[in-house]
Amino acid sequence: MxxxxxxxxxxxxLSQFYRAFLAVLTPVLESDLGxxxxxxxxxxxxxxxxxxxMQIPVGEALDRIGPRRTAAAALLVGAxxxxxxxAATTPAMLTLSMVLIGIGCSPVLMASYFIFAxxxxxxxxxxxxxxxxxxGSLGNIGASLPLTMxxxxxxxxxxxxxxxxxxxxxxxLVAALVRDPARAPKGGGGSFLTLLGMRQLxxxxxxxxxxxxxxxxxxxxxxxxxxxxxxxYTQAQIGIASLWMGLAxxxxxxxxxxxxxxxxSRKWVIFGGNALALACLATFWxxxxxxxxxxxxxxxxxxxxxxSFPVVIAHGRAFxxxxxxxxxxxxINLCGIGATGILQVVTGRIHxxxxxxxxxxxxxxxxxxxxxxxxxxTVFIGIGLALYxxxxxxxx
Numbered sequence: 067m068x069x070x071x072x073x074x075x076x077x078x079x080l081s082q083f084y085r086a087f088l089a090v091l092t093p094v095l096e097s098d099l100g101x102x103x104x105x106x107x108x109x110x111x112x113x114x115x116x117x118x119x120m121q122i123p124v125g126e127a128l129d130r131i132g133p134r135r136t137a138a139a140a141l142l143v144g145a146x147x148x149x150x151x152x153a154a155t156t157p158a159m160l161t162l163s164m165v166l167i168g169i170g171c172s173p174v175l176m177a178s179y180f181i182f183a184x185x186x187x188x189x190x191x192x193x194x195x196x197x198x199x200x201x202g203s204l205g206n207i208g209a210s211l212p213l214t215m216x217x218x219x220x221x222x223x224x225x226x227x228x229x230x231x232x233x234x235x236x237x238x239l240v241a242a243l244v245r246d247p248a249r250a251p252k253g254g255g256g257s258f259l260t261l262l263g264m265r266q267l268x269x270x271x272x273x274x275x276x277x278x279x280x281x282x283x284x285x286x287x288x289x290x291x292x293x294x295x296x297x298x299y300t301q302a303q304i305g306i307a308s309l310w311m312g313l314a315x316x317x318x319x320x321x322x323x324x325x326x327x328x329x330x331s332r333k334w335v336i337f338g339g340n341a342l343a344l345a346c347l348a349t350f351w352x353x354x355x356x357x358x359x360x361x362x363x364x365x366x367x368x369x370x371x372x373x374s375f376p377v378v379i380a381h382g383r384a385f386x387x388x389x390x391x392x393x394x395x396x397x398i399n400l401c402g403i404g405a406t407g408i409l410q411v412v413t414g415r416i417h418x419x420x421x422x423x424x425x426x427x428x429x430x431x432x433x434x435x436x437x438x439x440x441x442x443x444t445v446f447i448g449i450g451l452a453l454y455x456x457x458x459x460x461x462x
Contacts, residue, residue: 069243070134070181070240070243070244070245071178071181071244072243073236073239073240073243073244074133074137074174074177074178074181074240074244075178075198075201075202076236076239077137077141077171077174077236077237077240078174078175078178078198078201078202078205079201079202079204079205079208080144080171080174080205080229080232080233080236081171081174081175081202081205082202082203082204082205082206082209083205083206083208083209083213083229084113084144084148084167084168084171084205084209084229085110085113085114085117085171085206085282085286086205086206086209086210086282086285086286086308086312087209087213087286088106088109088110088286088287089209089285089286089287089288089289089290089291089304089308090209090210090213090214090217090290090301090304090305090308091213091217091222092106092290092291092294093290093294093301093304094217094222094301095160095222098222099154099155099156099157099160100157101157101160102157103291103414103417103418103421104414104415104417104418105157105160105161106157106160106287106414107287107410107411107413107414107415107417108157108161108410108411108414109157109160109161109163109164110164110286110287110410111407111408111409111410111411111414112161112164112165112168112407113164113165113167113168113171113407114168114282114403114404114406114407114408114410115165115168115404115407115408116164116165116166116168116169116172116407117168117169117171117172117403117407118399118400118403118404118406118407119400119404120140120168120169120172120173121172121176121396121397121399121400121403121404122258122396122397122400124136124140124172124173124176124392124396125176125258125392125393125394125395125396125397126392126393127173127392128173128176128177128180128391128392128393128396129389129390129391129392129393132246132247133173133176133177133178133180133181133244133246133247134240134241134244134245134246135241136173136177137173137174137177137237137240137244138237138238138240138241138244139237140169140170140171140172140173140174140237141170141171141174141233141234141236141237141240142170142234142237143166143169143170144166144167144169144170144171144233144237145170145230145231145233145234145237146166146170146230147162147163147164147165147166147167147168147169147170148163148167148226148227148229148230148233149163149227149230150162150163150166151163151164151167151226151230152223152224152226152227152230153223170233170237174240175198175199175202175399176392176395176396176399177244178198179191179195179198179379179383179395180247180391180392180395181247182194182195182198183383183391183395184247184248184391185247188383188384189327189461191380191383192322192323192324192325192326192327192332192376192377192380193323193324193327194323195323195376195377195379195380196319196320196321196322196323196324196376196377197319197320197323198376199319199323199373199375199376200316200317200319200320200323203312203315203316203319204316206285206312206315206316207309207312207313207316209308209312210305210306210307210308210309210311210312211302211305211306211308211309213225213305214301214302214304214305215305216228217301218301257393258393258397260390261386261390261393261394261397262397264385266385266457266458267382267385267398268453268456269453269454269455269456269457269458270378270381270382270385270398270454270457271382271398271401272450272453272454273336273337273340273378273450273451273453273454273457274375274378274379274382274398274399274401274402274405275401275402275404275405275450276340276405276446276447276449276450276451277336277340277343277372277374277375277378277402277447277450278372278375278402278403278405278406279402279405279406279409279443279446280343280347280368280372280443280446280447281315281343281368281369281372281373282406283406283409283410283413283443284311284365284368284369284443285308285311285312285315285365285369286410287410287413287414288413288417288436288439289304289307289308289311289365290304290308291417292361292436293307293358293361295432295433295435295436296354296355296361296432296433296436297358297361299358307362307365310362310365310366311362311365311366311368311369312369313366314365314366314367314369314370314373315369315370315372315373317370317373318339318369318370318371318372318373318374319373319375319376321370321373322335322339322373322374322376322377323376323377325377326377326380326381326461327461330461331459331461332377332380332381332384332459332460332461333381333454333457333458333459334459335374335377336374336377336378336381336454337451337454337455339371339372339373339374340371340372340374340447340450340451341451342367342371343367343368343371343372343447344444344447344448344451345367346364346367346368346371347364347368347440347443347444347447348440348444349364350364350436350440351437351440351441351444354433354434354436354437354440355431355432355433375402378398378402379395379398379399381457381460382394382395382398383395383398384460384461385460409446412442413439413442413443416435416438416439416442417435417436417438417439418435419438420434420435420437420438421434421435
């Protein structure tokens with residue numbers, strides 16, 4: 067089982083890579099394919115939306131056929147998607163490829179969580195979930211400076227072709243190494259509708275909708291354009307800034323993991339951490355043209371404090387019936403990933419609406435579109451945290 071979990075962990079590294087790599091590739095995709103920032107926002111959003119919509123069949127598949135076949139089959143689709151990306155000649159092909167890659171990545175984290183929920187003590191679920199996110203976030207780091215160096219050495223097409231091969235090999239490893247846990251005893255039936263009817267989950271859905279989207283959106287899409295537009299950063303400098311935020315997200319995942327046991331609360335760990343992420347975004351909103359050092363620090367703050375995802379999953383899992391574990395964790399995951407996908411599209415339109423029209427010079431500061439983005443993210447988190455105050459705390 068350890069070898070199987072290791073294979074799923076590496077698959078999750080790939081998932082983190084694919085959700086973040088567009089931020090670094092933005093300049094070359096704009097120049098080579100004529101893709102606009104709105105096009106790339108739509109492509110990034112397509113990954114998250116495809117990933118989110120797949121959580122319904124993924125949850126069913128985990129409960130019915132187990133994690134091995136579910137994850138392995140999906141990764142093969144992801145490998146095809148990476149090949150389409152490497153061969154893309156239009157922005158539309160990028161969007162199609164991101165849909166396929168999103169499908170490919172959709173079950174790997176939930177497959178790990180499914181195994182943890184079935185085979186490990188509930189008390190350590192949060193720690194294991196956080197460690198998985200932390201290790202997987204190495205892919206986020208790989209999609210920063212290392213990706214920049216690979217693109218400079220081999221070109222973006224060669225680099226993505228290599229990632230397609232790695233994805234295919236990972237799918238084969240998952241098929242060979244993962245062992246499905248024993249099936250849970252049959253309960254009283256139920257479905258996704260049963261889970262949606264559980265009122266104690268509603269505030270958890272609300273905070274999941276807001277806790278991941280800002281960090282994922284900034285790291286995966288807007289960090290690169292922000293530093294290029296506001297601070298005239300080069301590709302290498304963007305890679306370094308991305309690396310710092312990626313490291314912060316790794317550190318945050320490891321930090322959040324055991325906090326529920328140390329503090330004796332999941333609710334207040336989640337609320338406090340996201341309130342600090344909100345503070346970073348509000349500071350960005352008020353000082354959008356901050357110095358490069360301060361801007362990097364704020365991105366790092368959003369990445370670190372916005373890494374509460376595993377504790378939110380643990381909070382929700384504590385209310386789930388055993389026979390609905392797969393569907394339950396997938397549904398909570400859908401809230402976070404689905405919101406992120408929708409917000410990629412929404413923030414792309416906000417940026418387009420506030421950006422300077424082509425040919426217009428000095429009509430507004432280059433930071434103007436980002437004021438709208440930071441304001442939107444700030445209000446968004448604030449609403450989710452207000453709803454989360456109505457949640458019931460529960461630890462194992």
